[in-house]
Amino acid sequence: MIIPELHHQKAIITGVNSGIGLAQTKALLEQGVTVAGIDLNVDHIQRLVETHPQQLTVFQCDLRNEAALITTVQQALTALEGCDFLLNTAGVLDGYAPTLKTSSQQWDTVMAINLKAQFLMTNAVLPTMLAQGHGVCLNMASIAGLVAGGGGAVYTAAKHAIIGYTKQLDYDYAAQGIRANCIAPGAIETPMNAADFAGTAEMAHWVAEQTPAKRWAQPEEVAALSLFLISPAADYIHGSVIPIDGGWIEK
Secondary structure, three states: OOHHHHOOEEEEOOOOOOOHHHHHHHHHOOOOEEEEEEEEOOOHHHHHHHHHHOEEEEEEOOOOHHHHHHHHHHHHHHHHOOOEEEEEEOOOOOOOHHHHHHHHHHHHHHHHHHHHHHHHHHHHHHHHHHHHOOOEEEOOOOOOOOOOOOOOOOHHHHHHHHHHHHHHHHHHHHHEEEEEEEEOOEEOOOOHHHHHHHOHHHHHHHHHHHHHOOOEHHHHHHHHHHHHHHHHHHHOOOOOOEEEEOOOOOO
């Protein structure tokens, strides 16, 4: 479905090289949105650059590097000449490690990519949005931000923090034209979850069986929800967490 209001808008998305971020990028391009994509690896997204050279610009950046992240965002804002939508999608898993099996290095890495990068990205883009008088921030949380069991100690902690950060972000800036919301995916079939499908895919089958909808979702389904949440149709949705989990947290 085409959403006319999205045409000619501008978006910055992290984690665009695969999974949900790649699906979001494709969905936005189909809507006529001009996109600046950011990721550590850019091999897969380059195919889209070749087919949308005037509409998609990609920047390679390690989101753990604060100086590089801020420089990259400034380059993206210059290329776009503004930003209407910020989609903080990049993330990594923690192998479902409990706290005693989580090293200090792993804690710092997961927190840096999953949480701090969202804070840094938002602070780098928000002044432009405030100057425009409008902007939408859509942060990627997880069902692990709502319940235990969706990740390990550090992943769950980071996703809970994203939800709190997003609620406060919206509270602080809603009156100035900013909307901030979270998506909380459950079982989404992406390269990040490839280990669940390895071998006989025993883990993937178990997850599907435990999910009331009895299946994994595709990243395109999260992208479709993203389009709605950044669109004017969602203008009165503020500081909310929208699960897309096949009923997992309601069981």
